[in-house]
Amino acid sequence: MITRAALAAKVAGNLDTGPLAVPGAFAIGFFYDLVNALYFIFPLMLIGWLTPRKLARRNGFRWFVTSLIFIQTFLILLNAVSEWIFWDEFGSRFNFIAVDYLVYTQEVLGNIRQSYPVEVIVLVLLLLAALLTWEQRRILARQDVPGAGFGQRSLWMTGYLAVLLAAFMWVGNQFRQFSDNNYANELAGNGMYELFAAYRNNELDYNQFYRTLDNRQAFRDIRALISTPESHFTDNNPFSIQRDIVNPAPELHKNVVLISVESLSADFLGSFGNEQGITPYLDSLARKSLLFTNLYATGTRTVRGLEALSIGTPPTPGQSIVRRPHNEDLFSLGHVFKEKGYESSFIYGGYGYFDNMGYFFGHNDYRVVDRTVLSKKEIDYENIWGVADENLFSLAAREIEKGTSAGKPVFAHIMTTSNHRPYTYPEGRIDIPSHTSREGAVKYTDFAIGRFIRDASRKPWFKNTLFVIVADHCASSAGKTDLPVNRYKIPLLIYAPGFIKPGIMPRLMSQIDLGPTILGLLHFSYRSKFFGYDIFRLEPGRERAFISTYQSLGFIHHDSLVILKPQKFAATYIPDFTTGAAREVVPDRRMTDEATAWYQCASFQFRKGLMGK
Template structure:
């Protein structure tokens, strides 16, 4: 170290880098104190063995140190980039006091937040906390109604002032810059190396060392767990939801998933793999699956809408196999894509489309590939959004997105993607490319225009662009109608099955936690030379669409899907799944079961018209069915049995 001669030697022995050690010491001290307090709070559920306590505090300290490395990054950057002469100014010392006050208040606020979260979930921060960061309006309102926020904030400000006052001598002595920029840069490189090691080598599974859940949770660090939850996008079903023994769940799911045309390939109690045998000659038809952004069933005149915003879809509905009782599994595009591609119930937390280790899954695209098709996912936006491109490219599909469209061929585009008419032009080219190669095609097309800001090319419809949702719906309807009309002039049209379905509804808000009317979506299967117009009014889940399409084609294959072929399913066995990130709904026999974190389950009689729900006495049989579906789906993905 080269001391600055303008400061006494004793003072120069310390320097600004010691500020990082002070900040880290504060964080670690508060983390350890928080861990002790939460341990005392949960004493009744903790196994107080020597190994548990040793692991709890040793592993906990390790995570505290890792979290300190992340947390001090802003301070390290500030020290690295701040000119040396500033540190010699008296005013700069007060800037440093302010920085410490800001970060210490944040740490204290986090400690209180951890207490509140633990009080409700008996857990460190997880995906629920990440979800809360998304729904800030509801969360802040709930906190204001539940806790004396003013008193808490005042107390935290007082505690912050007290801590800064106690630390003032140490901060003052360290607020000296004794290193040159070159020397600081070398130390910065070492620090970045440590961060990279933490990022790539450390995960939150290290703390899972005990059979006691409380111990494993206490061994974590709240801020680090929040970061890990954001990275992993997963809310562990087994930890937070009501469950039954895995062996019992899989015995039951094997009973419930069995259908007349299927038989299990082996006696593995944890496998749902079945051989599907459909009678008759296989129909090697092209399949064009259009998943429409935010297309609620109640937008269509066929479902009672009087605004006349879907004339093309309403016309097609009269010529198609129309499904009138279909429910989306979730409220986001990635959840719909999950249901349509891998045909699984929605597991809690984030969609599998966005999760790590989602490669090589058994998918609808893979079944078509096995039959000699070329499977394509064709998207009007950029494939990197919501991890869609990576997911489909690694699960049996060829990715085709807006990067394949030349600028001169784009009539209109916004942040989400190109206009739907340009998307369908691209899709037509891709379909013809595959058909001309001698292969049938399975093309999954994902639209984007029916999305805020509701903009599209002018003079296509009678509602100006950027007016409202109805205009966006009518434009998408126009684009689909134009696509079908142009396809009728193509040689491949007569041998093509057109499937039109929504990814989810336009809104999920309603009178109940899971308003079922906000999950109802349309489904049309149009192939005038093969399928006669008809209505299918049985209850159906979005995850049933894949097996139903394969059934219409008379395909025999080995399946790991959780979905049913609705035409082969015996009457009375219908069910549907609806969900948010946290609430998992199961519709069966006009009853709605909702599973929630903290192992809560409730039974309701839902109103399928206005979305309200009446709480009833627990239906134990249907609750166990709901648990079985969701628990086994989560188990299958977690244990890589969907691959």
Template structure:
């Protein structure tokens, strides 16, 4: 039964992804043969509760007539859970184009938001009813076999021998089977289909933090830091740390500092290709398209990851992504060198403003312990909310909150406000009547509603006394989708950024390759700030041509983009090189210099966090 449900799940996901799967003979053979192996591995784990029960229940109870109803109940519950898992995996694949992974583990932690999101996105009642009926019908078809097992008289010592062998088998699987062994193909969809969703969930839970030194390719530590020092040296930077493992630099800008307010809007799941500036013809960002003509538009910017917490990490700490969990979610993430602290040292008040409850994804704790005051959903009165879903209030209500915070604080000192939106997220719901796409229709509607909300915010802000002294920075936390035929499809990390300050920033286009971790230093450079930095990011206006690079990642794979090259570092000391041609990526001859650069950035960033050098 366990293997059969897993097989049918694989077939359904294969059909759903048929346009993206490479249907070669080797891929199909590997997909089903390796998949069958992982289905058996998963079955070995799933059957543990049943095996333990059958081992421990005494014969005098097992042989009772009423006991078969206990077995009916056990098999019904097991069947329901397996079918529910299969349906859940189908919807998870629809959202992320992968089996259960690190994201699913996170979702199990935040059950209130996730269950609420599922209830608002899908007809959960009908789904549960259908699964329940199917489960009961299945168990009814097996009732004679279950009833017949009641006459089994296997003694305890005989059962113990069987359980002993079973325990050895499970132990061998635990120690020798990993979720890396099904990644045999160059097609990422094939690799995902060859896995087993429930097993992947278990594996992700076991590996939610990855030690760089243990799992990734390294170079000598002194060589790595020396190389990073060389890569970080720019015309405006002077190293001031005698510690060879430190990256403290004095950033010097000539002239008067501009103590402008800074409003940084990180937009949930906002891919560059949503905007007309990047070729979109759906007209779903009319305001941002018009604002782009009046702003400094960054056209070659890449997000560091695929989750909000990874984007928040890049925007606040300006460090490359480290393997495993985002620093926002890790222990010992207090008192880090952050963008908020730099602004505070310049006499600003730094705020993190969020439309949901800040406990989600550890946001309140992280920002509250790293130089920001946190303002979240709890600061909004119920009567001031036009609409909310499980993720938070509608974006227009979030911006109304942000306006009040700016009004309150900017009269006394300059403000740095980091605003995180939520509306562009499944179930894609928002107040009716704002745009021409009904709520709960699709992502395009959610994107257009967020665009509407930003339009309303900028127009309201223009009436405020602080508007002419404010730098508005609009950027994405990550893209709407990171799925592609390769493990790290570069185009799925492409995000837009607009810097709008009509009294201070001339409209234009910045077309150089840029990482999300460069946004903070670039903003500080535009304000002409001098400060001591521990950031790994560049001020793009001070960086010599040819030194551009970007970082992209999943929780396991670490990508380094330089020119038309992509280096991917993965667990088991794996290093791959690709040539990038637009949306296409092909295996390329390794360039050791670029590989060493990639290793040095990631190795030193991981070391710095682990050893307190980011504090």
């Protein structure tokens, strides 16, 4: 309850949905606190049930129980501090992201150690836990209650287990969704319980939890929705989206350097109205590039962005396909380039095992190059997430040089890491000291990209290269609404002097459209299983975008937003694309069916193994 009060004070200015928001959050939150307590006291209940009365009276046993209470008290305190830090980063209680992070303890704990004074925090928590445990022990010592016999203890244990089982079977985290204000709903949760619930639901079966259509109807709709003038379906299989993309112009086998930048929100760039001057190079490059001003990321995690950019599919609920089993040999952008004679590679400044990135790309027609190939002398700076971006780009330049020298065109997907907490980078590169702020990390990455492209301009392969700069996702997705659309807008620049004319592309576009659009610019004809569009070939009015969390699936079309959630929930909103606020309106059945078809068919395709090349 103290944690809830602290978090409520933190977001007080955003709890603006009426007088019931805060009382409702605390009342529902207290219910979840009790449910969490049922799980949390299980070790004590088990010991109390199985321990004979004679043993329970001994001092050694009492010290054992006191030690257990100390550990549990410390965990509660540690959880409170962890929730504060997690909320600061993601604007929510623990969720699916926290479950993912528990898998990669080295990177996550390293990140925390580099961002916060962990030793001091832990020492304070240990002292506070000791004081609280001592007070609890004094209270318990005053309870002069004769120990119950095993039979009586068994009755108590049976009742407890019955209540615990009922909570496990029938209590889910959906009951906290009582308000239109997302912060109020998050406050109504319990961090430990939310972590447990997220672990239970880390893979969501679309058909079980979401609104559905008949599969044949859904695929009839999706085949109509993805059909474009330059494409032709290869067969009459009602569940296939395979089609031949035909471009009559001669193919251009230019090098493609795709840079996906960690957490680069559109509103960091001066080109989108930022006045801090933290992207001077990208702003200057935007004037020489084709700048896309209405592009939306599919999710809130790097793996979501990589999924969209590599296999061109709408996000499926639960884990990204990058991290799921059976994600090998999928139809991918790397596959198309490989078929065209390219050397395709994924170049990453961290360790490829993180988030399963190395395995995913390595099994889907990319050659994986990560920090393990760099020697110590090639690294100016590194933190827990990876080497400094300037070292990553030096590695990328070397790999591109190697491929072009062998006479092959190159497709290089480069994933940066420096724009990530703890926001550290080599000193002296920019005018913002390292470990100061995200703004500093953004400006450093901007510096590193600038140096890379300026160095590349002196290379023989530069004139035959398409540079594509895009974000993997925004810096933050938290907001008053479930899916604040302004927190998903990302920049996209395509730069190729003498080939791509500078200009502005204002059409609505999804991250999954980038692959087909690049292939269209190169006039490639190929067999496709992408869900994305070539935005330059798409008839006006058919644009759409997808945004999501691990549970909420959003579909943007024209000025409307459909959100699909578990428990077969579907609602239509008119979003404010500047503030992220959203007003619920009468559902548009046709648009809701379209949203359902996109998401249902993407889930069906992966589950049935139809995304293979």
